[in-house]
Amino acid sequence: MKLSTKGRYGMKAMLDLAIHSNEGIVSLKSIADRQGISENYLEQLFAALKKSGIVKSTRGAQGGYELGAKPKEISVGAILRALEGSLAPVDCVMENDASKCSRQENCVTRLIWEKIRDGINDVVDSITLDQLIEDYDKMSSKSDFIYYI
Amino acid sequence: MKLSTKGRYGMKAMLDLAIHSNEGIVSLKSIADRQGISENYLEQLFAALKKSGIVKSTRGAQGGYELGAKPKEISVGAILRALEGSLAPVDCVMENDASKCSRQENCVTRLIWEKIRDGINDVVDSITLDQLIEDYDKMSSKSDFIYYI
DNA sequence: TAAATACCAAGTAAATTACTTGGAATTGAT
DNA sequence: ATCAATTCCAAGTAATTTACTTGGTATTTA
Numbered sequence: 181m182k183l184s185t186k187g188r189y190g191m192k193a194m195l196d197l198a199i200h201s202n203e204g205i206v207s208l209k210s211i212a213d214r215q216g217i218s219e220n221y222l223e224q225l226f227a228a229l230k231k232s233g234i235v236k237s238t239r240g241a242q243g244g245y246e247l248g249a250k251p252k253e254i255s256v257g258a259i260l261r262a263l264e265g266s267l268a269p270v271d272c273v274m275e276n277d278a279s280k281c282s283r284q285e286n287c288v289t290r291l292i293w294e295k296i297r298d299g300i301n302d303v304v305d306s307i308t309l310d311q312l313i314e315d316y317d318k319m320s321s322k323s324d325f326i327y328y329i
Numbered sequence: 330m331k332l333s334t335k336g337r338y339g340m341k342a343m344l345d346l347a348i349h350s351n352e353g354i355v356s357l358k359s360i361a362d363r364q365g366i367s368e369n370y371l372e373q374l375f376a377a378l379k380k381s382g383i384v385k386s387t388r389g390a391q392g393g394y395e396l397g398a399k400p401k402e403i404s405v406g407a408i409l410r411a412l413e414g415s416l417a418p419v420d421c422v423m424e425n426d427a428s429k430c431s432r433q434e435n436c437v438t439r440l441i442w443e444k445i446r447d448g449i450n451d452v453v454d455s456i457t458l459d460q461l462i463e464d465y466d467k468m469s470s471k472s473d474f475i476y477y478i
Numbered sequence: 479t480a481a482a483t484a485c486c487a488a489g490t491a492a493a494t495t496a497c498t499t500g501g502a503a504t505t506g507a508t
Numbered sequence: 509a510t511c512a513a514t515t516c517c518a519a520g521t522a523a524t525t526t527a528c529t530t531g532g533t534a535t536t537t538a
Contacts, residue, residue, distance in 0.1 A: 181409075181449070183330055183418045183442075185527060191438050207483065221528055223485075240536025241482040256441055260330075269332045283477040288465045289340050292405055292456060293332075299452035300330070303444050316437045328432040334496060356514065370497055372516075389505025390513040 183264060189217050190225045190263040191256070195329045197235065198251055198309045199316060207244035215329065225263060232262035251313055257304035267304065268297040332413060338366050339374045339412040340405070344478045346384065347400055347458045348465060356393035364478065374412060381411035400462055406453035416453065417446040 193211050200206050208226060212219035226245060229235045234254060235245045247254060261267060266274040272281045273293045284290065320327045345360050357375060361368035375394060378384045383403060384394045396403060410416060415423040421430045422442045433439065469476045 181330060181332055181336075181413055181416050181418065182420070184525090187330075188419055188438075191441065195437060209483080218528065220530080224528090227485075237484060238536085239484045239534075241480095242537060243483050243535080245484090264330055267330050269330065270337055271331070286468050286472055286474060287477045288344060288461050288468065289337075289478060291464060292340065292453075292461070295452050295456065296449060299448045300445060303448035304441075307441060307444065312437050312441070315440060319435050319437065323435055325435060328436045329438060333494090358514080367497065369499080373497090376516075386515060387505090388503075388515045390511090391506055392504080392514050394515090 181269065183260070185221075186225055186228075186263040187260050189215070189221070190229065191259060192329055193217065193222060193225065194229070194234070194254075194259050194309065195312055195316070197245060198247060198254075198313055199329070201247055205238055205242070205244040205246055210244075228262050229259070232258065234258060234262055247309070251310035252308050254309045255305050256307040256309075256312075257301060260304055267300045269293050269300075273297050330418065332409070334370075335374055335377075335412040336409050338364070338370070339378065340408060341478055342366065342371060342374065343378070343383070343403075343408050343458065344461055344465070346394060347396060347403075347462055348478065350396055354387055354391070354393040354395055359393075377411050378408070381407065383407060383411055396458070400459035401457050403458040404454050405456040405458075405461075406450060409453055416449045418442050418449075422446050 192215050196211050196215055197206050200210070208219050208222045211217070212222050226235060226237070230237055230245075230248075233248045236248045237243065237245050257267070266277070268274045270293045271277065272284070272287075272290060275297075281287070316327060316329065341364050342360050345364055346355050349355050349359070357368050357371045360366070361371050375384060375386070379386055379394075379397075382397045385397045386392065386394050406416070415426070417423045419442045420426065421433070421436075421439060424446075430436070465476060465478065
């Protein structure tokens with residue numbers, strides 16, 4: 181039940197992008213340098229994020245990425261699902277998928293998986309990027325030290 | 330963010346054990362046969378369950394397993410944690426662990442992981458085996474078909 | 479025209495998962 | 509006393525997944 185590096189790095193990168201987006205378009209190289217993530221690997225993550233409309237890109241020199249919507253409209257859930265796929269704990273309760281097993285109506289353990297799925301979705305969909313930016317600003321103003329993302 | 334077969338099979342097996350425990354001690358072979366899981370693999374799962382006190386064993390012929398506590402006292406969370414380890418989505422927010430990173434105090438993404446962890450724990454710790462047995466009994470009485478676990 | 483960037487497809491080493499194999503130890507039934 | 513049924517235990521292994529890397533092409537600005 182662990183997130184992969186896709187979710188972890190992607191979340192860090194998205195927060196980094198959000199925090200630096202007042203400076204205009206942000207290159208992957210700058211995110212990679214600040215966050216200590218491989219730039220080539222970030223490319224793959226941002227391809228997925230772009231496909232979901234969470235970021236938009238500008239090609240060419242001085243190009244880079246920016247948020248695809250307002251921070252308030254981008255949830256942690258959307259980011260994680262773009263990167264990790266459905267957050268359902270087992271395939272048989274994936275939201276949209278057809279891989280539902282034949283036992284679906286009469287399965288007791290299925291009830292458990294649905295509750296876990298809903299619990300996770302409720303949490304991640306209730307947190308938006310702007311809340312995290314706020315958290316970051318608070319930490320920045322309080323601490324003398326560097327404020328990690 | 331998927332459960333492994335340990336969690337999935339183990340949960341099924343535990344429910345099977347709970348439902349059949351009125352018939353006395355239950356052998357792994359019988360669980361394996363009913364649930365279509367490899368008996369040898371179940372052994373590994375039950376070793377972990379036993380270590381956590383969730384089941385207790387009787388060796389020798391006519392031996393097997395029984396619940397280590399009343400169904401009401403065994404939560405889905407305890408079962409899943411025995412089999413999968415901590416349900417925290419990333420290592421840095423594992424409940425008991427020392428692998429906390431140096432940034433712990435000033436990390437914004439950490440706040441996300443903690444909320445997800447707490448959301449999952451709240452759900453799984455609130456479901457107990459006796460509730461699932463009740464669900465199973467309800468399904469059994471309503472449906473003409475077989476009532477899967 | 480050159481540098482900086484996004485975009486793309488494939489390859490790969492390491493780790494993890496999902497088991498299997500081959501036993502030894504224990505116990506109840508005959 | 510023996511045998512069959514069981515738990516218990518340690519290793520081995522094939523397949524899959526993860527976490528990248530490599531080696532480009534396309535696009536845009538300076």
